Amino acid sequence: MNDIFRIPSVSWRCLRVWQRDRDAYMKFYKLSLLGNLGDPILYLVAMGYGLGRFLNQIEGMTYLEFIAPGLVISSSMFAASFECTYGSFLRMIYLKTYDAIIATPLSIEDVVSGDILWGTTKGMISGTIMFAVVGAFGLIDSVWAAGIPLLIVLVSFLFASLSMAATSFVKTFEAFNYYITLFLTPMFFFSGVFFPLNRLPDWVSVVSKFLPLTYAVEISRALIYGQPSWIVPVGLALLLGPALFFYCVSINLMKRRVIQ
Amino acid sequence: MVPIILAKGLTKRFGDLIAVDGIDFTIHEREYFGFLGPNGAGKTSTIRMLYGHSPMTDGQLKVLGLDIRTTARRIKEQIGVVSQENNLDTDLSVLENLLVYARYFNMPKREARRRADELMAFMQLEAKEKSRVEQLSGGMKRRLVLARALINRPKILLLDEPTTGLDPQARHLIWQRLRSLKSGGTALVLTTHYMDEAAQLCDRVAVMDAGRIIATGSPQELVRERVGAEVLELRIAPALDAQVLRSIADLDIETERYGDTLYLYLPEGHTLAKTLTDRLIGINHSEMIHRQATLEDLFLRLTGRELVEH
Numbered sequence: 001m002n003d004i005f006r007i008p009s010v011s012w013r014c015l016r017v018w019q020r021d022r023d024a025y026m027k028f029y030k031l032s033l034l035g036n037l038g039d040p041i042l043y044l045v046a047m048g049y050g051l052g053r054f055l056n057q058i059e060g061m062t063y064l065e066f067i068a069p070g071l072v073i074s075s076s077m078f079a080a081s082f083e084c085t086y087g088s089f090l091r092m093i094y095l096k097t098y099d100a101i102i103a104t105p106l107s108i109e110d111v112v113s114g115d116i117l118w119g120t121t122k123g124m125i126s127g128t129i130m131f132a133v134v135g136a137f138g139l140i141d142s143v144w145a146a147g148i149p150l151l152i153v154l155v156s157f158l159f160a161s162l163s164m165a166a167t168s169f170v171k172t173f174e175a176f177n178y179y180i181t182l183f184l185t186p187m188f189f190f191s192g193v194f195f196p197l198n199r200l201p202d203w204v205s206v207v208s209k210f211l212p213l214t215y216a217v218e219i220s221r222a223l224i225y226g227q228p229s230w231i232v233p234v235g236l237a238l239l240l241g242p243a244l245f246f247y248c249v250s251i252n253l254m255k256r257r258v259i260q
Numbered sequence: 261m262v263p264i265i266l267a268k269g270l271t272k273r274f275g276d277l278i279a280v281d282g283i284d285f286t287i288h289e290r291e292y293f294g295f296l297g298p299n300g301a302g303k304t305s306t307i308r309m310l311y312g313h314s315p316m317t318d319g320q321l322k323v324l325g326l327d328i329r330t331t332a333r334r335i336k337e338q339i340g341v342v343s344q345e346n347n348l349d350t351d352l353s354v355l356e357n358l359l360v361y362a363r364y365f366n367m368p369k370r371e372a373r374r375r376a377d378e379l380m381a382f383m384q385l386e387a388k389e390k391s392r393v394e395q396l397s398g399g400m401k402r403r404l405v406l407a408r409a410l411i412n413r414p415k416i417l418l419l420d421e422p423t424t425g426l427d428p429q430a431r432h433l434i435w436q437r438l439r440s441l442k443s444g445g446t447a448l449v450l451t452t453h454y455m456d457e458a459a460q461l462c463d464r465v466a467v468m469d470a471g472r473i474i475a476t477g478s479p480q481e482l483v484r485e486r487v488g489a490e491v492l493e494l495r496i497a498p499a500l501d502a503q504v505l506r507s508i509a510d511l512d513i514e515t516e517r518y519g520d521t522l523y524l525y526l527p528e529g530h531t532l533a534k535t536l537t538d539r540l541i542g543i544n545h546s547e548m549i550h551r552q553a554t555l556e557d558l559f560l561r562l563t564g565r566e567l568v569e570h
Contacts, residue, residue, distance in 0.1 A: 013364075020360050024351035096347030103311055103341035104364035104412075105333045260274065260314060 008251040010113040013106050017114020018121070020101075025122075036082075036126040040075035041133060044068060047194070058196060061225070068139045069220035070193030072130040072148065073155055077213060080123030080156040081184055084163035085176050088115045092167075098258055112254040116160045116247060123156025124149075134224070142226025151223065154239045155216045161246035168253035192217045212239055261288040264416060264447055265310065269319035272305045279305040281471035282319060292438075292448040294458045296555075297468035298563055303451035304344060306468070307420050310449065311341055324415060337365065340409030342419040346401045350393045354385055354404055357393065358411055365412045372411070379407035383437065399430025406434065410441075417441065419450040423457060435460050455555035465555075469563045479555050487553040487561055488514075490533060492524040496545040507539045516561070525553065525561075 025032060044067065052063030059066065091097040101111050131148055134140060166179040190197075190204060191213035197205045208214045215235035222228050265287040272280035280302040287293045295303040308314035310323060312332040321328050323335045349357050355376055362372030380386045383403040388396060396404065402423065409417060422438070423431040438448060438461055452458055458465050459479050467475045467482075475482055496504065501522060505515065508524070511532055516523045526533060533550060540548065 013366075016364050019363060020349070023356065023360060024349070027351065095350055096343075096345050097349055099313070099343060099345075100347040100349070100361075100408075101364060102313060103336065103343065104361065105336045105366070106364055107332070 003256070004249055004252045006252065007248055008109045008113075008255070009107075010109045010251065011107070014110040014114035014117060016106060017101065017111050018117045021115065021118035022121070025118075032122075033125075033129070036075065036079040036122065037129055037133075039078070040071045040126070040130050044071050044130075044133070044137075064137070065139055065225075066221075067194055068134045068137065069224045070191070070217040072127055072134055072224075073151065073216045073220045074188050074193055074213065075130040076123035076127030076152050076156045077159045077188075077216075078184070079126035080119045080160040081163040081180070083122045084116060084119035084160045085167050085170075085179065086173070087119070088112075088164060089167050089170060089173070089176070091115070092254075092258065102258070108255045108258050109251050112164060112251045113247075116157075116164050116250065119160030119163065120153065120156040123160060124152055127152035127156065140224055142224065144223045144226045144228050147223045147232070148220060151216060151219055151236070154236060154243060155213075158212055158239050158243035158246070161243055161250050164250035165246050165253055168250060168257050187211045187213050212242060215239060261291075263287065263322075264289050264291075264324055265449070266322040267319065268321075270306070270309065270316060270321055271318035272302070272309060272314060273317045278471050280309070283466075283468075283471075283473045285466055285473060285476065287447065287449060290442070290445055290447055292442065292461050292463045293450075294462035294465040295449075295451040295468055296453065296455070296458055296465050296559060297451075298453060300470075301468040301563075302471040303468055304420055307418050307449065307451055310418055311336060311339055337412065338414060339416045339418060340412065340414035342405050342409045342417070342422055344420040344424070346405050348393045348401060348404060348408075353390050353392055354380065354396070355389045357404060358408055361408045362411050367412070375411055375413075376407075379410055382410075383407045384433070397430075399426050399433065402426060402430065402434060403437075406437065414446060416447045416449060419448065421451055421453070423452075423454065431457070455559055459555050467559060467562050474562050475558075479558075483553050483555055483558045487557045488525040488527045489553055490526040491551055491553045491557055492526065492533070492536065492540075493547075493549040493551070494522040494524065494540065494545050495520055495547040496522050496543065498522075500543055500545075503543055504540065507543070508536065511536070523557075525557070 044064070048064030048067055055063045098108065098111050102108050128149065131152070163179070166176075170176055190208050191211045192208065197208050197214070215231070215238050218231050219235045222232055263286045265285075267283060267285050269282045269284065270280060271278070271282045283306070295306060297303050305314060309316045309321060309328070312328045312335065315329070324338055326335050328335055349360060352360060358376035358379060359372050362375060367375065380389060383406060385400060385403060385407065388400060393401065393404070406422070423434055426434070435457070441448070448461070450461065462479060464476065464478055465482065466473045475486065477485070494504070498517060501517060504522060512527060513536075514525045516525070524536070526536070537548065537550065
């Protein structure tokens with residue numbers, strides 16, 4: 001059990017795996033972008049404009065303004081998560097890419113770490129583009145929004161690591177439903193992206209306090225609309241801690257799975 | 261002869277299952293060495309321990325003078341691995357597969373390109389440079405895996421069942437290429453359950469069964485010592501075995517019954533094949549085949565002709 005919680009020895013060579021993932025991505029990046037950005041942009045337009053017409057202001061914002069920051073962050077979450085679940089699982093189990101790479105000077109720690117870095121990168125790509133889209137809608141009205149990229153990096157890294165940890169337990173593609181349908185999707189809806197949590201039953205807001213996305217959404221709203229408060233540093237710490245924890249644990253778990 | 265791989269009491273256990281049961285072997289520089297055995301004999305587990313994919317449970321193992329447990333990276337820099345499955349990068353083209361793999365070895369770009377061109381020519385893949393992996397035939401995929409394993413000019417090439425599932429032409433091309441590496445000084449360690457493959461490639465073989473090495477030596481010597489020079493296969497009703505054995509009782513011949521066939525193993529220099537056929541011709545049989553003893557006979561004598569699924 002102790003091996004799961006120790007700090008893995010990762011070398012700079014993990015960048016070679018990141019490069020490999022990048023090269024593979026560059027061949028099909030248009031399709032991949034469509035997959036990662038189609039949903040959040042649709043939500044922004046359909047919910048923001050469509051549903052927003054029928055709603056009063058929320059916390060002094062139009063509905064479009066209310067949901068835009070959370071959609072930037074959740075697009076990072078989903079892009080990083082899909083990469084380190086389906087993408088990594090496919091490479092590990094079906095394509096045996098991991099096996100091929102660990103026959104070279106790279107170790108399994110390097111390979112998993114490289115994949116997490118790549119998942120982080122994909123989250124950053126999606127989040128950054130969504131951030132630009134939100135900007136194009138004219139929704140950014142504070143210099144504090146310059147802090148959003150940092151938040152995107154952190155959220156992407158957290159969900160890439162968390163997803164990799166989930167992947168280390170998964171035996172079939174279908175099993176990802178546990179993680180995605182029972183964890184990611186509910187989190188997407190109950191972390192304050194679409195509605196304020198303080199109007200919901202108490203237990204919902206209690207549960208939401210344990211969801212990392214809740215803090216990320218709050219921070220994103222605070223930054224984009226220039227109302228920074230104590231939630232920014234505290235929230236960032238609450239994201240960084242679990243991110244580093246799951247980064248280490250997921251590498252150790254994957255090592256236990258692959259090296260037998 | 262300089263040893264490049266030294267194993268003593270090498271053991272691999274998966275829980276209660278003993279996959280490799282304390283085996284000893286030495287492989288020398290430039291040697292072509294084969295592990296033979298039925299499925300489940302422990303061949304793949306052995307080869308996986310050699311490059312650190314599978315950590316050894318017990319024993320000693322030195323590869324190129326280094327300990328795999330502490331210096332895996334330095335060992336892996338100097339070996340090439342052809343694993344049982346074609347674990348090619350299906351997202352990438354033929355050329356990209358080689359270039360990306362070269363990058364894992366920290367090879368500079370220009371050198372990697374030169375080496376990739378060289379290897380595509382060597383493996384007759386130049387015309388497929390830009391093809392995606394799925395567009396390749398089984399033989400081409402295998403050649404690409406082999407080309408990839410050679411990208412770092414390895415001192416040792418490890419091959420786990422290099423030609424399983426390939427057609428005869430594809431197999432022969434790979435065998436030719438592997439033999440031609442000999443002049444470059446590469447040592448080769450392979451696993452196979454094809455006896456012709458072992459005979460074509462190996463200077464020495466180790467026959468494995470149930471996690472142990474049960475015989476080691478050059479294929480020819482082993483066959484001569486353990487089987488004999490020639491084999492007579494007699495398709496004959498089991499009821500007539502006793503009659504056959506009586507008629508050859510004065511000759512020093514080992515026999516074995518399996519299925520519809522009675523095997524007679526003729527020792528080296530035996531000139532009695534003629535005598536034997538004369539005597540047996542009178543006993544009612546449907547077919548008699550007189551042939552050279554092969555590695556296949558050795559293998560089946562040592563591991564049993566019965567199919568045992570491990």
